[in-house]
Amino acid sequence: MNAVLLAADGVNVAQNIGFGIIAAGMIFAALCVVSTKNVVHAALWLVVVLGGVAAQYVLAAAEFVAVSQVMVYIGAVMVLFLFGIMLTRAKIGEESGLNNKGWAIGIPVAVVLFGLLAWAVLDTYGDDTIAEPQLTGANNESTVDIADRVLSPYLAPFFGMTFVLLAAAIGAIVLARKD
Amino acid sequence: MLAANFLLLAAVLFCIGVFGVIARRNAVMVLMSIELVLNSVNLNLVAFALMNDDVDGQVFALFVIAIAAAEVGVGLAMVLLIYRNRRSISLDELSELKG
Numbered sequence: 405m406n407a408v409l410l411a412a413d414g415v416n417v418a419q420n421i422g423f424g425i426i427a428a429g430m431i432f433a434a435l436c437v438v439s440t441k442n443v444v445h446a447a448l449w450l451v452v453v454l455g456g457v458a459a460q461y462v463l464a465a466a467e468f469v470a471v472s473q474v475m476v477y478i479g480a481v482m483v484l485f486l487f488g489i490m491l492t493r494a495k496i497g498e499e500s501g502l503n504n505k506g507w508a509i510g511i512p513v514a515v516v517l518f519g520l521l522a523w524a525v526l527d528t529y530g531d532d533t534i535a536e537p538q539l540t541g542a543n544n545e546s547t548v549d550i551a552d553r554v555l556s557p558y559l560a561p562f563f564g565m566t567f568v569l570l571a572a573a574i575g576a577i578v579l580a581r582k583d
Numbered sequence: 584m585l586a587a588n589f590l591l592l593a594a595v596l597f598c599i600g601v602f603g604v605i606a607r608r609n610a611v612m613v614l615m616s617i618e619l620v621l622n623s624v625n626l627n628l629v630a631f632a633l634m635n636d637d638v639d640g641q642v643f644a645l646f647v648i649a650i651a652a653a654e655v656g657v658g659l660a661m662v663l664l665i666y667r668n669r670r671s672i673s674l675d676e677l678s679e680l681k682g
Contacts, residue, residue, distance in 0.1 A: 419584050427592045434596055434619055438603035443611060450615050453596070457622045464589065464633045466641050469625075469648075476648050481618065481655050488611050488659040492666045502609050504675060510605035514598040521594035525587050532586040534633055549638040550645070558642055565649050572653035579660035582667075 423463055430456035441498045447485045454478050468547045589630035596623035610662045610672040614655060621651045 433452035440446050454477040461470035554562050596619055603616025625644045632640025666672050 420588070423584065423588055423592075427588075430592070431595055431599070434599040437615060437619065438599055438606065438612075443609065446612060446615060450618065453619065454622065457626055460589070460592070460626060461629055464629045466629045466632065466644070469629055469641050469644050472645055472648055473625075476652050477618075477622075481652060484655055484659055485611065485615065488614075488662060491663055492611060492672050501673075502612060503606050504608045507606035510602040513605060514602035517601060518594055518598040521597065522591060525590040525594060529586040529590065532634075534584045534586050535636070546638055546641065550641055553638060553642045554645075558646075561646065565646055569649060569653050572657050576656040576660035579657070580663050 419463055423460070426456050426459050426463075430460075441500070441502060443489050443499065443502070444486070447482065447489060450485070451478055451482055454482070465546065468550055586630070586634055589626060589633075593623040593626040593630070596620075596626070608673050608675055610665065610674055611659070613674065614658050614662070617658075618651065618655070621647060621654075 430453050433449045433456065436449040437446050437453065440449065454473065458470045458473040458478075461467070461473060600616045600619030600623065603619065604613055607613050607616060625647050628640045628644040628647065630640075632638055632644075662672055665677065669676070
């Protein structure tokens with residue numbers, strides 16, 4: 405059933421092929437992130453995963469979220485990570501001892517968790533299909549809809565989030581300053 | 584496109600991220616694995632928005648992106664502080680609070 409699910413199903417064939425190629429690249433890059441012995445390479449593989457996620461957002465007709473993903477994650481968070489790696493003086497090149505002693509326990513945990521999640525997803529959604537997203541170029545108004553939602557029903561959470569960001573910025577400065 | 588495609592991809596990314604959190608000893612690598620987990624959740628939210636033909640899921644994904652950025656900032660500041668005090672960011676050496 406899995407093979408059938410991931411293969412083209414006759415609905416939006418081009419989208420399915422794009423999804424499959426990007427998904428395969430993302431999974432490979434994610435495995436590299438958690439298995440490479442070089443910290444800087446892990447950060448660069450993470451860029452591939454984050455870019456793949458942005459591409460999947462475009463496939464899911466969420467352009468605004470895709471652009472935010474590129475700006476926030478690939479633009480800002482990756483620079484933070486690279487600075488973090490640099491400031492903690494990671495070795496350039498391969499490094500041993502990046503893993504815990506009991507790291508192998510993670511494999512059965514991840515496999516069992518995936519089995520559970522996959523069972524739940526397939527049990528709930530099975531063969532449900534998604535209608536083709538209505539991409540109509542300049543008339544696509546999902547960004548307008550997002551603005552309407554953020555600035556009316558979700559205004560209070562939005563303000564809360566701004567305070568969280570402010571607190572996080574101040575907290576990061578207080579934690580990291582030297583004196 | 585099948586609804587389960589996005590959700591299964593997100594499940595795979597989530598599990599890889601959980602494996603990274605368990606297996607890695609370097610604090611920066613653990614933060615990167617947490618990013619994988621957060622991104623898989625975002626992918627789920629956007630997929631649900633697509634399924635229900637409603638942008639609420641995308642709004643939630645934007646909120647999660649903002650909170651994740653804050654989390655990385657504070658997390659890396661804490662990692663820097665730990666490095667400055669101990670000259671090491673190995674998480675298994677931080678055991679002072681163990682009873």
